[in-house]
Amino acid sequence: MSGGVGGGTGQVMRARIKVTLKDGVLDPQGKAIANALGGLGFKGVEDVRQGKYIEVKLSESDPDKARSEVEQMCRQLLANMVIEDFSFELEPA
Amino acid sequence: MSGGVGGGTGQVMRARIKVTLKDGVLDPQGKAIANALGGLGFKGVEDVRQGKYIEVKLSESDPDKARSEVEQMCRQLLANMVIEDFSFELEPA
Numbered sequence: 001m002s003g004g005v006g007g008g009t010g011q012v013m014r015a016r017i018k019v020t021l022k023d024g025v026l027d028p029q030g031k032a033i034a035n036a037l038g039g040l041g042f043k044g045v046e047d048v049r050q051g052k053y054i055e056v057k058l059s060e061s062d063p064d065k066a067r068s069e070v071e072q073m074c075r076q077l078l079a080n081m082v083i084e085d086f087s088f089e090l091e092p093a
Numbered sequence: 094m095s096g097g098v099g100g101g102t103g104q105v106m107r108a109r110i111k112v113t114l115k116d117g118v119l120d121p122q123g124k125a126i127a128n129a130l131g132g133l134g135f136k137g138v139e140d141v142r143q144g145k146y147i148e149v150k151l152s153e154s155d156p157d158k159a160r161s162e163v164e165q166m167c168r169q170l171l172a173n174m175v176i177e178d179f180s181f182e183l184e185p186a
Contacts, residue, residue, distance in 0.1 A: 033147065033171070037149075037166055046150040048147065048149050051145075051148070052143065053113065056130075
């Protein structure tokens with residue numbers, strides 16, 4: 001009854017992806033946040049770095065396949081590998 | 094020799110903050126990413142939600158104080174509580 005051909009058998013996984021600027025890459029947005037926090041009275045803020053957080057739900061039951069697919073998504077679209085790094089966690093959704 | 098007055102004794106903590114759209118809030122940016130992933134040939138992408146990831150380094154040696162400070166930063170500046178949720182982890186930097 002259930003379609004078992006191919007990777008997707010209906011099980012859904014969720015990838016939680018962080019994309020961050022590499023060390024040394026200027027982050028004016030982070031600096032702006034740090035300044036704003038100082039202006040609001042927060043003392044002791046030493047540094048702020050802003051990145052992206054992306055959740056992708058994908059129907060793929062094989063964790064290894066899902067992992068390699070998410071890695072390719074990051075390299076091809078989600079992260080600019082020249083200036084950004086990425087990391088992610090996978091879990092059943 | 095070391096200054097122990099006040100909260101900051103030179104120890105630095107890092108907060109890793111995720112700001113995400115609440116369920117039900119439209120996310121056109123996430124939809125655009127999902128479409129682009131489909132166009133690149135990734136099958137099985139069911140949903141994409143884009144949020145922000147922010148790292149804050151702060152000099153505060155007391156974890157409880159640091160926690161409540163980061164929570165206030167999120168409520169006052171980093172997240173728009175009407176449409177966004179936040180979560181964070183604290184660790185020694």
